[in-house]
């Protein structure tokens with residue numbers, strides 16, 4: 001695809017929205033040869049671009065995006081994040097970005113920070129996972145492992161969860177998680193935010209259990225904190241002690257290298273009372289050339 005064709009695609013997909021997050025171009029999915037390094041998102045008047053590695057065409061691309069933003073009626077702000085540079089810095093090339101930005105997804109307000117290094121508080125591709133949690137949370141005691149900014153917790157509360165325990169070693173992420181709950185005016189009773197290293201806190205999580213809905217959504221690799229290839233099984237091994245009799249498990253992984261079978265086999269081996277039910281469908285906006293390499297959201301029941 002040429003830069004001109006990309007511009008045409010943006011023209012076709014551009015959308016003036018109110019607090020809606022929309023992926024306009026998902027080069028990472030591998031469906032556009034030569035564009036794996038690029039994603040473009042639309043949030044209201046903002047065009048938000050992420051570059052995952054450096055390409056010789058970058059200057060031309062930025063020039064096109066600047067022209068597009070200034071001439072297209074729908075956008076006036078352009079933010080570019082260079083994820084291939086250490087710290088993944090973001091730069092506002094046109095316009096300005098409000099500090100209190102948030103998006104609305106199925107009536108839930110979730111904070112978004114386009115100027116944060118690396119992650120922006122909101123994983124857009126997890127929308128179907130959040131919908132699943134919301135649909136399956138009624139009157140449940142929920143354990144949200146690797147909660148980050150607690151979007152699953154907001155979804156669970158919208159779905160009528162009895163209690164939610166959010167666990168993440170990042171206090172900063174949990175603070176945003178609390179703000180996400182206040183933003184939605186959710187009753188804070190029954191929701192906790194625990195800044196624990198999950199791999200070292202099973203006994204205290206066990207004391208607060210048992211749980212009827214467990215979410216495991218770890219990073220694939222975070223140096224010194226979690227490595228899916230060796231640490232995912234440590235969590236699966238503890239499931240029988242944490243799960244209630246009819247517990248539902250949402251086990252997620254966003255690794256191109258590890259396929260669904262990796263998790264399904266761990267469950268068979270270490271928590272065989274759980275049965276695999278289904279893999280949740282990924283969003284069309286995030287279509288991938290190889291579904292095995294894209295986000296896995298696997299549902300099991302005890």
Ligand SMILES: C[S@@+](CC[C@H](N)C(=O)[O-])C[C@H]1O[C@@H](n2cnc3c(N)ncnc32)[C@H](O)[C@@H]1O
Pocket residue numbers: 121122123126145146147148149150151152167168169170173196197198199217218219222225226
């Ligand atoms: C992929 S994000 C989770 C996304 C989140 N579930 C959501 O829906 O937005 C991974 C999170 O895992 C946390 N993390 C990584 N290793 C951890 C560990 N050993 N214990 C607790 N949290 C950990 C990171 O701080 C990060 O917030």
